[in-house]
Amino acid sequence: MDDEPAENISGGYLGGGESTSFETGAAATRAEAVVDRLGERYWQKTYGGQDAFECLVRTILSQNTSDVASQPAHDALVERYGQDGPAASEGDSVGLAASLADAHHDELAETISSAGLYNQKAETLIRLAGRICEEYGCADGFDEFVRSEDPVEVRETLLDMKGVGPKTADCVLLFAGGQSGVFPVDTHVHRITRRLGVAPPDADHEDVREALEADVPAEKCGFGHTATIQFGREFCTARRPACLDGPEACPLYDLCDRVGVDELDESVVDPADAADADQ
Structure with missing residues (x-):
């Protein structure tokens, strides 16, 4: 498991909090399964303590x-x-x-x-x-x-x-504040959760937040936020997600609907645009 990178403007060593271990492997929802997988790959932390x-x-x-x-x-x-x-x-x-x-x-x-x-x-x-x-x-x-x-x-x-x-x-x-159950939604989280299919393709940022906070246990929301951002930087980028290089290239491939991603012609559109095209 990696340490959280210092350059994470929200988290990192300046973000407060401490490393913690959470039970994984018996997820009640796919969103929790995604967070568990990211926690196993990156870090598991509780946050709080920043000014x-x-x-x-x-x-x-x-x-x-x-x-x-x-x-x-x-x-x-x-x-x-x-x-x-x-x-x-x-x-x-x-x-x-x-x-x-x-x-x-x-x-x-x-x-x-x-x-x-x-x-x-x-x-x-x-x-x-x-x-x-x-x-x-x-x-x-x-x-x-x-x-x-x-x-x-x-x-x-x-x-x-x-x-x-x-x-x-x-x-x-x-x-x-160190509040559990809070899952901030930035551009990475908004893009990835809709691409995965754990939030509706046309969901706005608040809709995504509500879906994640309902489906991810409160104690896992904080590191779910920071780890999803890291996953977006390393694997699920806006223009070329790792799945275009094959199933083995993405650690979340088996949990992902790849909404808006066409692996055959290697095209990528916003999930909302993909949903509109299917109607």
């Missing part, structure tokens, strides 16, 4: 870009605006949220430029930092809210923040 505001920052930086691009942006942001960074304050050490709330837009945008959409993300980070400082006093207060309040209330509050979508909210609940 809630930094988790929010990391996930926003990862929106619409790869970890390869967002990780350097995160590191540059922390270096410049973190507790010990030169932009934190004049001689005093302040938290990241307070520092970002007072940041100049253009300076922050330049700092995170490797993440893409940097002007929009800089605006979002400054606005969120200001709201968190105003409503929770500091990042510590926000962290306490995420960890101690009802997860449904936390999710609703996060979704009320402009710039925070379902995946970002769910990542905060999982990696900071």
